[in-house]
Amino acid sequence: MEIRHPYLMFLGDAPDQLAAKTANGVKVWREDWCLGQFRLPGCNADLKLPDMSIEEAAAAGVKTVILGVANRGGFMPDSWLVELEKALDLGMEIASGLHTRISTIPSLAEKAKAKGLGLYDVRHPTGNFSIANGKRRPGKRLLPVGTDCSVGKMFTALAIERELHNRGVKASFRATGQTGIFIAGSGVSVDAVVADFISGAVEELAPANDADHWDLVEGQGSLFHASYAGVTMGLIHGAQPDAMVLCHEANRPHMRGLPEYPVPSLSECIPYYLQAARLTNPDAQFVGVCVNTSSLDDAAAEDFLKKASDETGLPAVDPIRNGVGAIVDNMPL
Amino acid sequence: MEIRHPYLMFLGDAPDQLAAKTANGVKVWREDWCLGQFRLPGCNADLKLPDMSIEEAAAAGVKTVILGVANRGGFMPDSWLVELEKALDLGMEIASGLHTRISTIPSLAEKAKAKGLGLYDVRHPTGNFSIANGKRRPGKRLLPVGTDCSVGKMFTALAIERELHNRGVKASFRATGQTGIFIAGSGVSVDAVVADFISGAVEELAPANDADHWDLVEGQGSLFHASYAGVTMGLIHGAQPDAMVLCHEANRPHMRGLPEYPVPSLSECIPYYLQAARLTNPDAQFVGVCVNTSSLDDAAAEDFLKKASDETGLPAVDPIRNGVGAIVDNMPL
Structure with a gap:
């Protein structure tokens, strides 16, 4: 997994600033990578980044839409899904910190597969790890x-x-x-x-x-x-x-x-x-x-x-x- | 998950006694539950239990076939599969300690579902656990x-x-x-x-x-x-x-x-x-x-x-x- 930047920070309808804690952390440490934020009506979080539509983000060169917010009740609202589908249509990848796996949402999975784009569920490791060997290593x-x-x-x-x-x-x-x-x-x-x-x-x-x-x-x-x-x-x-x-x-x-x-x-x-x-x-x-x-x-x-x-x-x-x-x-x- | 006994210990074609270590542990501690062992040609393990065919085990009242052996190369040989399908046909459940999940083998999964029988992959927990609360509890x-x-x-x-x-x-x-x-x-x-x-x-x-x-x-x-x-x-x-x-x-x-x-x-x-x-x-x-x-x-x-x-x-x-x-x-x- 290599999440490509620059990013659009997707805040959706985050009810308060705390719900966008993850997105805020990314902005604090990688402000250069964060070209803008995407907010829906009802969003009460603000990263003090330029507000952008999905189309504007694509035009600005965003490579990945970052879902760095808590979603209410653990499900993906239709109002988010429409916008995320649009992001894929416009060639952007999506990386999500939600508990819900975006890679298992059929409409997103199908679009991403068809276009060869990545959907990254960063809370859910997909690698096959080895048992630790405990061997000392340089560095x-x-x-x-x-x-x-x-x-x-x-x-x-x-x-x-x-x-x-x-x-x-x-x-x-x-x-x-x-x-x-x-x-x-x-x-x-x-x-x-x-x-x-x-x-x-x-x-x-x-x-x-x-x-x-x-x-x-x-x-x-x-x-x-x-x-x-x-x-x-x-x-x-x-x-x-x-x-x-x-x-x-x-x-x-x-x-x-x-x-x-x-x-x-x-x-x-x-x-x-x-x-x-x-x-x-x-x-x-x-x-x-x-x-x-x-x-x-x-x-x-x-x-x-x-x-x-x-x-x-x-x-x-x-x-x-x-x-x-x-x-x-x-x-x- | 409640694995019903008595058991038939399925040894398959275990190459040596060590490959049947798990089965042996069950026999040592729950000999009363182990009505017999099932061995294929080439099996070099022996639990000193009566050898039984799948049909004989069903007739003897076995409720669960226990796969307590290591399989070679991590895949399920056809010679095992035929016998396990037979076990389900005869109304017995299967509990497996293999890395391979038996519940994802289509022929077993379909038969088990159709007959309402359990397939238990004991290495692979299926429950939804909670984060520990650390509260002292009696007992x-x-x-x-x-x-x-x-x-x-x-x-x-x-x-x-x-x-x-x-x-x-x-x-x-x-x-x-x-x-x-x-x-x-x-x-x-x-x-x-x-x-x-x-x-x-x-x-x-x-x-x-x-x-x-x-x-x-x-x-x-x-x-x-x-x-x-x-x-x-x-x-x-x-x-x-x-x-x-x-x-x-x-x-x-x-x-x-x-x-x-x-x-x-x-x-x-x-x-x-x-x-x-x-x-x-x-x-x-x-x-x-x-x-x-x-x-x-x-x-x-x-x-x-x-x-x-x-x-x-x-x-x-x-x-x-x-x-x-x-x-x-x-x-x-």
């Missing part, structure tokens, strides 16, 4: 891991990729979730892979590379999350990270979706993640802490980061407030 | 875990189930792999579940129960296995074990399939497994060690078990040589 890899889910692991990986590129270091973001896949143009939704193949899929996603090349592997879940830790464990083993960054959200009241589960402390996380990572890479180290401090004012954020650094002995930053330079400084480049 | 659960894969976790769970039944304790074996599923008549191949649902599938497999009831959950993989630890982690969290048994094979040269990976020591395993298990059950404890000492003579086995017990402070047995009474004595019944 360096960094993996952000979390105290919890949804604490900024993708943002961290992308910010570090950008900082490495700015410093002239060879680096590639490797996507493991739907937003990341749109941003990278390729990747594997590892949480949707058959359990036996989690680590194997990651070995394939971030393969052997030049000794001075860094893969920034998108993290998923948390070893401390009762629902998803299996995915996280397999991802760690497959990534064989040389470097990890511990990601955290300040003041989160409990583990995401699990009110009975407190968020672990940073110092509780570090040895557990190190033990997991050192199974497949005995040299694994933490190189920094990234905290989402959006709930704090400047002074409180600074204080929080100072304490996080004292607790862990690592540089601690909010990637949005501070950038990730201090963490990259600490990487074994 | 007690024991989970065998391993230094490595294939160290006797299923055997341990079944031996403890039998010992508990002998002592009048309510107990149920919960199967998570193909052989176990044939033995239990139900279960989920957790390594074939989509990664996000590993823990959720186990929560469903071993649900809330009476406070004095024990589920013996079949273990899978090892937290120390670079290929499968994600499955193991999800299984531990979903099982919420009150008790764990550490399983090990004496003198194994390296982790199964991974020549570069040494087998961890018992004392290295215990704290790591405890940390994993205590996320969802803070009361999790180890209650014993089970060692496969088949490579050792009696004196060496005794010595090995004594050292294992000294190293861990737990009762250590070879379930085959010693039974599991000492471990059950140590369970918080």
Whole structure:
């Protein structure tokens, strides 16, 4: 799967900005690829991109329509389908982050097949993965891991990729979730892979590379999350990270979706993640802490980061407030 | 899925005894359910069950034909297909542990549908599982875990189930792999579940129960296995074990399939497994060690078990040589 850009961001009738979270992430990290947005009546999301009809997008050179929104009730409204059929008629491909598989919708599947166009369901891996072999491979890899889910692991990986590129270091973001896949143009939704193949899929996603090349592997879940830790464990083993960054959200009241589960402390996380990572890479180290401090004012954020650094002995930053330079400084480049 | 017994064990033209490993496990633990075996010319496996034709099995009251063998090259030979069609014609269901899905073989699928008979592909879960909720649930659960894969976790769970039944304790074996599923008549191949649902599938497999009831959950993989630890982690969290048994094979040269990976020591395993298990059950404890000492003579086995017990402070047995009474004595019944 290689999703071709530039993109048209299809927002449909997204009820609010949150429903377009994925599309927004793509715009933040790949604005150059996003030529416009497509909105239907009733759409309450806005990426601040030029509004375009399907015809205008085709004329502007869009190669792929990106369905980066949540659809209501998990089904594809007719009002969307008409427009997506038009996109195929005009020679554009479609990549979807919906749970619904667009590749199984007959009218889209038939048109795409007839015209030799791709329909990409990025939540649903189609590859045949191998069982992980655990063999050490050249190239360096960094993996952000979390105290919890949804604490900024993708943002961290992308910010570090950008900082490495700015410093002239060879680096590639490797996507493991739907937003990341749109941003990278390729990747594997590892949480949707058959359990036996989690680590194997990651070995394939971030393969052997030049000794001075860094893969920034998108993290998923948390070893401390009762629902998803299996995915996280397999991802760690497959990534064989040389470097990890511990990601955290300040003041989160409990583990995401699990009110009975407190968020672990940073110092509780570090040895557990190190033990997991050192199974497949005995040299694994933490190189920094990234905290989402959006709930704090400047002074409180600074204080929080100072304490996080004292607790862990690592540089601690909010990637949005501070950038990730201090963490990259600490990487074994 | 409820696989009805009694069974006919279909060995086909299995080239050797090892190819019938699954069938043999079923016979060992559920001999009463196994009325006979079916062998084709060239079969070199023998379960020491009465040989039966498909017609004889139907006449004897067999409800399900069990495909508990490895097929060569992953495809279904015509010589097997003819016999399986005959089984459906005679009203028997089929349960298969093959990678090949029998439910997608047109001649079998059509016959089964027409007659309302089940075709069960036990390696391929068909349920829609939920994401794990991590909520504590009543009933007690024991989970065998391993230094490595294939160290006797299923055997341990079944031996403890039998010992508990002998002592009048309510107990149920919960199967998570193909052989176990044939033995239990139900279960989920957790390594074939989509990664996000590993823990959720186990929560469903071993649900809330009476406070004095024990589920013996079949273990899978090892937290120390670079290929499968994600499955193991999800299984531990979903099982919420009150008790764990550490399983090990004496003198194994390296982790199964991974020549570069040494087998961890018992004392290295215990704290790591405890940390994993205590996320969802803070009361999790180890209650014993089970060692496969088949490579050792009696004196060496005794010595090995004594050292294992000294190293861990737990009762250590070879379930085959010693039974599991000492471990059950140590369970918080």
